[in-house]
Amino acid sequence: MNFQKLIDKGLKLKSYPKDSVIYEPGMQPRYVYFIKLGEVRMVTVSDEGKEFIQGVFKTGQYFGEPALLTDRPYLAFTITNKDSQIIAVNKEDFFALIKNEPDFSTDLIRTLSNRLFYKSMMLEELASEKAEHRLLTIINYLLNDIALGENLKVTRQELADMTGLRVETVIRGTKILAEKGLIKIIKGKIVKV
Incomplete structure (x- = not known):
């Protein structure tokens, strides 16, 4: 997206410090948010305060359009x-x-289709009781977005939040997946090979 075009139209660039809430559940949609620089996570929070990450949006991406469109x-x-x-x-x-x-x-259209695919994939995985399978599916999905030899840039906590697993289960699961040769770990980082 050409952000300069948006700025030239008179739209304002706003700075948000880390951990700022852009919108919350129940709010009526008024905007679609274009990220010129930074990163935003979309989460649902359980009654116990546990976050489940539905998506992460990075520089050059946008979010909030499904609610606005519907x-x-x-x-x-x-x-x-x-x-x-x-x-x-x-x-x-x-x-x-x-x-x-x-x-x-x-x-x-491509963005919405990818998000729909991701949601469908995660629903299927959440229905599976096998933690390793859930973990392998999300890791493979995330590896598709990076180049060969690059590290997967998500934390164990983020993997836990994306899969509905505990961090300890993610740590054990990644070790088992590496031992089985299903993923490659170098210096504690999952690497695309």
Whole structure:
């Protein structure tokens, strides 16, 4: 996304410090949020306070569009993982982007399709009782987004939050998966090979 185009239209770039809440469940959607710099996680929180990460959005990505497109309240929290710079695009400007920018429209379809695939995959995995299988599925999914030889840049806690497992189970599970040759760990990091 060309952020300068958004800024030229008069849209404001806002800075959010780490751990800022952008929106919470139940709020009515007013914007789609474009990340110029930073990272945001989308989470649901259980009654016990445990976070389940539904997605992580990074520099160059956007979030909040499903609620805006369907005119339904947000279902999750979005919280900055690090200091971030974000442009909030209102409904009128967002629909103008869809209408007037064919490349953006194609990207939006691809983005929504990838998110739908991820949600379907995770629902299937959460129905599975085998922790190793859940863990291997999310690791393989995340490895698709990185180059050969790169480390997977998620923490054990984030893997736990994405799979609904405990951190201890993630630690044991990754060791077992590495011993079975299903993943490669170098210096404590999962690496794409």
